[in-house]
Amino acid sequence: MNARVQPARPAIGAVRRAFAPWNDPQAKPLIRFENVTKRFGPTVAVDDLSLDIFEREFFCLLGPSGCGKSTLMRLLAGFEQPTAGRVILGGADLAGVPPYRRPVNMMFQSYALFPHMSVAKNVAYGLKQESLPRGEIERRVQEMLQLVQLEALANRRPDQLSGGQRQRVALARSLAKQPKVLLLDEPLAALDKKLREETQFELMDIQQRLGTTFLVVTHDQEEAMTMADRIAVMDRGRLAQVATPGDLYEQPQTRFVAEFVGDINLLEGRVAGGEGGFWQITSPLAPAPLTVHDPDEALETGQAVAVAVRPEKMTISRDKPAAGGNAIEGEVWDIGYLGDWTVYRVKLGDGAILRVSRANASRFVEQPIDWEERVHLGFAPDAAIILTR
C-alpha cells in the first residue's frame, strides 16, 4: 500500500482506481528502465533514470520540450542505445536488440505513413514482414481498419486523408502486429482541440479493449491527466515525480511539478511551528501565520518552504473572513471570464499576484466583484500543501 494513503483520510483526487499494480510489491513490471543514462555528446538527455511500467498500464511521459521524454521512448523502441544502464522488457534485457526485433511498436508524431502505399498496404506492412499467410494478413488489416473505423478508406493514399484520418491509420498500423507495448509520440499534437478531446477518449477505449500497454509521450498536461493511469513528469532528464493524475495534481512533490501540472499559487515562507500535522507558516504575503494541514511532511522550525494552493481551492470575498482562518488581502488586478470559470488575478501589497478561480455554477451573480476592488483571499488548511523542494 501507498504509505501516503491513510485509512482515516479520504482519497486524493476525484477518480478511484481499482487498477494499481504499482502499489503491489509482488507485481512484476513489464518495462523497467534501470539507471538509464543517454548522452548526445556533452548533452545529457536522460540522466540515471529508473522507472517501472506495468502490463496494461496507460502510462504518460510528461514534460517540457527537451526534457528527455522522447529519448526515453526511442530507447525503448531501439532507435537509441543507452550510454549506461539497462532497458528491460518482459524480463529480457533489450541491449543490442535492433528495433525490428523488439515486440514494441511506435506511432510517430508525424505519423510517418508511407506515402506510396494505400491505407490497407500501410496497415499490412508490419504483418508482411512476419511473412504471415495472405488470408491472415487481410483478416488482420480488416480488423484494424474496423477498430479505427476506416474500412471505407482502405484504398486511399495518405495524401487523400484528413489529419484525423491519418492519425487513425498510424494507430491501426502500429497496433496491427499486436505489440506488447505501444509507444505513442505526441499522438494528438497535430489535431485541433475538439478532435483531440474526442480522440483522447477513443484511445482510452481502444487501450481498454485490447489490453495493450500504452506509453505516451506528451507535453500537454491536460491530455496526460485525461488518459493516463500514471504520469511521469520529467525535468532535464530526470523524473520529477511518478504518480496517478490525482496524486500529481493534489500532492505534487516539487515546485516544478506543482507549476507544470495545472495552475498554482506559491507563497514562500518559513515554518513557525506545528502540531499534529497542522503547520504554522509565516509569509511576508500574509498578515498572520498561515495554517496548513499536511501530515506527511516532517519540517523543522525556521525551514524555508512554499505553501502551494490551487486557484480553485481559494476563496475570494469582499468581507474579512472569520478570525483564525487563512487570510490574505489584495486588490483585483484582472478578471478573466472563461464561461465555465472566472479567474481573478489579485495583486498583493508587495506586487505578487495570486490567481483565484471560481466555478460559475449559477447564471446570475449578485454584486459581482469588480476590477480594483479590495478583496480577501482565503483557503482551508486542507486545501494547501507544503513544498520543500
Place this chain on the structure above:
Amino acid sequence: MKRRLSWVNATSLTLGFAFLYLPILLLVVYSFNASQLVTVWGGFSTRWYGALFRNEALLEAAWVTIRIAFLTALVATVLGTLAAIALVRNGRFAGRTLFTGLVYAPMVMPEVITGLALLLLFVSIGMDRGFWTVTLAHVTFTMCFVTVVVQSRLVAFDRSLEEAALDLGATPLSAFLTVTLPLIAPAVAAGFLLAFTLSLDDLVIASFTSGPGATTLPMRIYSQVRLGVTPEINAASTLLIGFVTAGVVAAALLTKRAA
C-alpha cells in the same frame, strides 16, 4: 501577371539564344540538305539519314556507345546512390568533408586530366584498353552527377519513414528496398539518365581510354570530320543531339517531380 519584355531584354535574349543554338540549328538544317556539298543548300532530302543507316562503321560505333552508356549509367547509379546515402545519412563521420570533396571533384576536373590519369592507371596495371576501360572511365566521371541528384532528394526525405519501417519489423535492407528506394526513385532515375547522356556524348575521356574495337560514336564522328565533313555526319550528330536532349529533359522532369 504577364509582363512584356522590354526591347533591350528581347534583343539580348535573342542574341544569347542565337549564340548558343545557331550552330546547332545550322547543323540540323544541313543534315536535311540534298546536296553533297556541306555548305551549299540543294533542297530538302533525308537521303543522308538513309546513307547513315548503311554506314556500317558508324552504326557499329553507335552500338558500342549505347552499350557503354547503358552499363555506365547502371553502375554509376548504384555507386552514386550509395555515396549519396553515405553522405546524407552518416551525419558527421570523420573525413566527411574530404569525402564530399572527393566525390564532387570529377565534376570540375578537366576532362583531359581525368582521361590522362585513367590512361596511366590502365597502362600501369596492364589492363587492355577497349570496351571495359571506357566504361570504367565513364563510371568514374558520371557517378558524381548521380550523387548530386540523389543527395538533394535524400536531404528532404523524412527519416521517420525508415524508422517506421524498422519499427514494424523490416530489416534495414528491406526497409530501404520497400520504403526508401520507391520514394527516391525519381531522383535515381534522373541520375541514371544523366549518367547515360553524359557517357553518350563524351569524346575526350573515351579517346584516352579506348582501344581497338571500341570506337565510340563521338570518336568516329570526330575522326571522319578530320577527313572532311560529310552531310552524313550532320545526320548522325542530329540524331545524337536528339537522344541527349531527350535524356536531359527527362532527367530534369523527373528531378522536378521528385522535389
